[in-house]
Amino acid sequence: MAYTTIDKPSDYFNTLIYTGNGSNPRTLTGVGFQPDWVWQKNRTDSNGHTLADAIRGANKTLSSDGNGAEVTDKNDGHLDAFTSDGFTVGAGSSSDARVNDGSHTYVAWNWLASNTTASNSNGSITSTVSANTTAGFSIVSFTGTGANATVGHGLNKALDMIIVKNRTTAGNWPVFHKTQGGTKVQWLNLTNATATESGWWNNTDPTSSVFSIGTQNDLNKSSDNIIAYCFAEKKGYSKFGSYTGNGNADGTFVYTGFKPAWVMTKRTDSTNNWDMFDNKRDGYNSDNNALFANNSNTENTTDRIDLLSNGFKLRINANPNNSGSHIYMAFAESPFVTSTGIPTTAR
Numbered sequence: 001m002a003y004t005t006i007d008k009p010s011d012y013f014n015t016l017i018y019t020g021n022g023s024n025p026r027t028l029t030g031v032g033f034q035p036d037w038v039w040q041k042n043r044t045d046s047n048g049h050t051l052a053d054a055i056r057g058a059n060k061t062l063s064s065d066g067n068g069a070e071v072t073d074k075n076d077g078h079l080d081a082f083t084s085d086g087f088t089v090g091a092g093s094s095s096d097a098r099v100n101d102g103s104h105t106y107v108a109w110n111w112l113a114s115n116t117t118a119s120n121s122n123g124s125i126t127s128t129v130s131a132n133t134t135a136g137f138s139i140v141s142f143t144g145t146g147a148n149a150t151v152g153h154g155l156n157k158a159l160d161m162i163i164v165k166n167r168t169t170a171g172n173w174p175v176f177h178k179t180q181g182g183t184k185v186q187w188l189n190l191t192n193a194t195a196t197e198s199g200w201w202n203n204t205d206p207t208s209s210v211f212s213i214g215t216q217n218d219l220n221k222s223s224d225n226i227i228a229y230c231f232a233e234k235k236g237y238s239k240f241g242s243y244t245g246n247g248n249a250d251g252t253f254v255y256t257g258f259k260p261a262w263v264m265t266k267r268t269d270s271t272n273n274w275d276m277f278d279n280k281r282d283g284y285n286s287d288n289n290a291l292f293a294n295n296s297n298t299e300n301t302t303d304r305i306d307l308l309s310n311g312f313k314l315r316i317n318a319n320p321n322n323s324g325s326h327i328y329m330a331f332a333e334s335p336f337v338t339s340t341g342i343p344t345t346a347r
Contacts, residue, residue, distance in 0.1 A: 002091070003009070006332075008239050009332040010032055010333070012111065013033050014028055015108060015275060015280040016031055016164050016280075017107055020101045020103065020105070020106060023100070023102065024100030025080050025081075027086065035054075035084055035086070036053055036113035037051070037229065038079055038082070038109070039051050039110075040052075040098075040107070041107050041291050042097055042104050043291070044104055044105050044299070045298060046095050046296045047096060049065060049259070053229075056070065058079050058081045058087070058298070059081075062165050062338070065189055065295050066171050066295045069170050070168070079099060087108070087110075098210050109262060110186070111135075114130045115130070116224050118130075118154070120152035120153070122150075123146075123210040123211075123301065124150045124151075125142050125143070125149045125150070129141075133154075137238075138154045139228070140152075140153050140154070140225045140230055141225065142226050143226070144166070147215065148213070151228070153211055154206065154229070155230060158206050159206035161176060161177050161231040162176040162229070164229075166221060167191070168221070168223075169221055169228060171221075172285045177327045178240055180327065184197075185201070186327070192271060193267070194269070200216050200219065202214040225236070233345060236258050237258065238331050239258070239329070240330075241256075241327070245325075247322055249315060252314050253312075253313045253314075256312065258306075258330075258333070258334065259279075260312050261280075262276075262279070263276070263330045266278045269325045271297065273294055277289070277307070277309060277312075279307055281299065285307065286304075286315050287301075287308040288307055289301050304318075304320060304321070305320070312330070
């Protein structure tokens with residue numbers, strides 16, 4: 001039997017929980033590696049999400065809950081630097097409490113790419129890439145052309161999910177998911193159902209070296225700077241799939257092959273939120289509170305999901321278990337069975 005080679009998923013993805021203290025600057029530690037992508041959210045106040053990565057620079061922020069262009073800021077409610085075991089943030093204020101206001105609690109989701117960058121000429125557009133082939137994650141930066149094109153992603157494996165944002169011009173966050181294919185698109189900042197449109201991925205699924213883009217301004221406006229977060233599934237560490245909700249409190253079980261540390265779901269055949277869960281904010285079943293990638297709402301305490309040793313089970317007769325089709329992405333706390341054949345257990 002073939003077992004996963006990633007016995008410690010927290011070497012590549014980890015969630016950090018902290019309480020703001022208003023100091024400026026402040027260094028947060030405990031991630032376990034130098035992150036290349038940090039996604040932060042104030043849990044107790046309706047401030048927007050902040051997403052920063054090492055290619056764009058720590059103090060350049062995007063927000064998944066909006067369509068705004070990239071904002072550059074330092075020492076004022078934003079991430080300031082990536083460090084060997086975490087990151088440094090600015091103090092913020094009561095009017096901008098997104099990362100370190102003294103009266104709020106926060107979550108930061110952290111991914112490891114390569115801590116370096118490389119030029120990639122596999123596509124018709126040359127890209128700058130920070131790629132971790134072990135974990136199946138890369139950050140890809142490129143300049144749009146306005147014409148159908150391909151972009152190198154550096155993972156040596158066909159992509160299962162792509163999240164893209166135009167940094168220069170305001171616009172939505174197009175999402176590719178393998179279960180829907182290159183003819184369809186979702187948007188991370190919207191509740192919309194999946195759309196069938198050729199202008200996004202040029203009706204083409206990603207290959208082991210490139211992903212295709214069409215002519216839409218949100219991911220390929222001529223001369224604009226674009227960022228893409230690319231994922232290729234790794235057994236025992238990450239999973240990108242679909243399920244059908246049953247609209248019942250005894251909800252659908254979704255097998256991932258590992259104990260999830262982080263799950264994000266989206267209904268595809270109707271409007272609904274992008275629901276986000278992790279194993280740290282409360283850390284036990286069924287109190288796995290939800291945040292929503294597409295809005296700035298505070299943490300929702302309704303019991304929605306159990307995180308189990310080999311997947312997750314929905315526990316609500318509403319989203320993310322509405323009767324209908326859903327997609328998800330998930331990262332592991334621990335594999336169901338390690339490379340030595342030792343099984344793990346649920347919380």
